[in-house]
Amino acid sequence: MRYLLTFTYILTLAFAYAPASSAAPSGSLVLKRMLASEGSRAYVGTQVTTLAADSNVTSEQKVARYGYKGMRMEYLSPQRLKGEVIADNGKVIMHYIPSRKVVRTHPSRLAMQRQRLMQMSRGNLKAKLVGSDRIAGRSAYVIEVSPVRSRVLTRKFWVDTATWVKLKTEDIGPNGAVISTSYFKKIKYVPSIPASMFKVNPPDGVRVKRGPASASRLLSLEQAQDKAGFRVLSPSYLPPGFRFAGATVTRFRGDNMVAVRYTDGMTSFSIMQVPDNALKPRFQRRLRGGPERTGAGYSWKQNGISLTIIGRIPYNQITNIADSVK
Amino acid sequence: MNCKECYRYLGEYVDRTLDDCALAEMEAHIRVCPKCASLAAELGGVASLVKSLDRQAAPSGFEDRLNAQILHRKEEAKPGLLRRLLLGVPPEVYGYRRSLGPALATVLLTAAVGTSLMFTNYNASGDAAYINAVQQQHVTFASANPLSDESALILSDRMKELNEPL
Numbered sequence: 001m002r003y004l005l006t007f008t009y010i011l012t013l014a015f016a017y018a019p020a021s022s023a024a025p026s027g028s029l030v031l032k033r034m035l036a037s038e039g040s041r042a043y044v045g046t047q048v049t050t051l052a053a054d055s056n057v058t059s060e061q062k063v064a065r066y067g068y069k070g071m072r073m074e075y076l077s078p079q080r081l082k083g084e085v086i087a088d089n090g091k092v093i094m095h096y097i098p099s100r101k102v103v104r105t106h107p108s109r110l111a112m113q114r115q116r117l118m119q120m121s122r123g124n125l126k127a128k129l130v131g132s133d134r135i136a137g138r139s140a141y142v143i144e145v146s147p148v149r150s151r152v153l154t155r156k157f158w159v160d161t162a163t164w165v166k167l168k169t170e171d172i173g174p175n176g177a178v179i180s181t182s183y184f185k186k187i188k189y190v191p192s193i194p195a196s197m198f199k200v201n202p203p204d205g206v207r208v209k210r211g212p213a214s215a216s217r218l219l220s221l222e223q224a225q226d227k228a229g230f231r232v233l234s235p236s237y238l239p240p241g242f243r244f245a246g247a248t249v250t251r252f253r254g255d256n257m258v259a260v261r262y263t264d265g266m267t268s269f270s271i272m273q274v275p276d277n278a279l280k281p282r283f284q285r286r287l288r289g290g291p292e293r294t295g296a297g298y299s300w301k302q303n304g305i306s307l308t309i310i311g312r313i314p315y316n317q318i319t320n321i322a323d324s325v326k
Numbered sequence: 327m328n329c330k331e332c333y334r335y336l337g338e339y340v341d342r343t344l345d346d347c348a349l350a351e352m353e354a355h356i357r358v359c360p361k362c363a364s365l366a367a368e369l370g371g372v373a374s375l376v377k378s379l380d381r382q383a384a385p386s387g388f389e390d391r392l393n394a395q396i397l398h399r400k401e402e403a404k405p406g407l408l409r410r411l412l413l414g415v416p417p418e419v420y421g422y423r424r425s426l427g428p429a430l431a432t433v434l435l436t437a438a439v440g441t442s443l444m445f446t447n448y449n450a451s452g453d454a455a456y457i458n459a460v461q462q463q464h465v466t467f468a469s470a471n472p473l474s475d476e477s478a479l480i481l482s483d484r485m486k487e488l489n490e491p492l
Binding site: 035038047049051057059061063071073080081084086093100106107109110112113125145155169171180181182245248250252253257259261263265266267268269270272274278279280282283294297308310311312 | 353453455456457460468469472473475476477481485
């Protein structure tokens with residue numbers, strides 16, 4: 001396993017620093033090089049993100065990224081998020097929310113990205129070069145990526161022709177409508193970024209609220225079952241193209257919370273499971289009335305376990321999955 | 327904290343004069359109740375707008391004239407419907423004038439508490455910590471996909487947290 005990881009890492013570096021050739025590359029080559037650059041390139045910039053489907057919110061963030069070593073994002077707008085800082089040092093994420101005088105900590109996403117990168121090479125995605133464009137003053141290849149079988153989400157990337165860094169991302173739903181967009185207004189490549197950038201140093205009086213313990217390692221269903229201490233449930237129905245990606249076990253109010261993850265390579269959903277008594281009595285009573293949409297997703301009770309499906313997949317598919325859970 | 331209590335402390339919340347404990351309870355309620363959240367946001371906007379205005383000195387004698395007018399209006403004011411119902415019923419019409427007031431007050435109080443309970447059951451039936459944990463766990467996984475749009479996922483998650491009943 002260690003050799004495989006080392007080999008993947010070397011391959012990643014080789015891809016990331018390979019010069020772009022003059023001939024237009026294939027979509028899959030651009031995708032591979034873009035993925036490789038994620039793990040190594042260092043850059044700082046200003047990014048604009050728009051959620052078209054949810055609430056038509058636009059935000060602007062200062063971003064710094066240094067491969068898997070660290071990521072920092074600082075909100076400049078909207079006003080409600082201004083000043084919030086999210087820093088990931090590869091071990092833990094610190095999210096500073098000045099309006100609440102709190103720093104929330106979560107498991108690192110960068111740590112999990114390495115593991116997920118391995119899954120990308122399994123060939124469940126197709127990529128097509130659809131054109132070229134200019135973003136933040138840099139020339140970019142435009143590729144369209146979608147899962148081979150699933151039709152839930154198509155994603156378009158604008159990839160820097162010189163560095164292979166993604167300069168713009170567009171999520172497109174099954175009906176062709178754009179769900180979200182993010183792009184760099186400005187980007188500057190740098191040789192490295194100091195580790196101190198990937199920490200949050202909040203002012204005095206700010207309390208640190210620890211999130212769930214690290215769950216960066218994905219487990220098999222059997223491993224999750226052993227660790228959980230209760231029977232972990234799984235669905236017999238999965239939407240086309242989706243497959244099991246791994247499970248995590250974290251602590252929640254003194255009980256184990258299991259998250260069983262499924263992905264089609266592009267989008268994903270999780271089935272969260274926790275013993276009933278871990279939830280507040282009011283919420284338990286609410287779920288006694290049958291499955292329903294909650295702030296978290298689609299929740300219900302089964303065999304003394306509270307389950308919630310969360311993910312960006314159509315509602316009818318969520319109910320089909322829920323009906324098949326045993 | 328329920329909607330009624332939240333409403334009571336809304337002014338202090340907007341003025342940021344609540345103590346830490348009440349503030350935490352208030353914020354927890356606002357996170358689960360869209361009605362109170364929108365009311366707080368609305369009041370917060372008005373309060374900051376008012377605070378941003380320049381202070382202007384009133385013309386001389388303004389305060390005296392204002393007080394005189396208030397006194398004059400009070401004297402002229404006719405009793406409202408509630409006042410007439412509670413106090414204005416002549417004893418010769420109904421012999422139990424004294425009991426009418428408390429009876430009406432009881433009816434009104436029962437209606438208010440009932441409405442408040444209906445709101446409370448509907449809005450406070452979430453479990454904010456659970457919902458937050460579920461969202462965070464999923465976003466961590468979803469954005470760990472090297473192909474995911476991390477900034478869109480995080481933004482979506484934050485906006486849900488700020489806007490939706492939890």
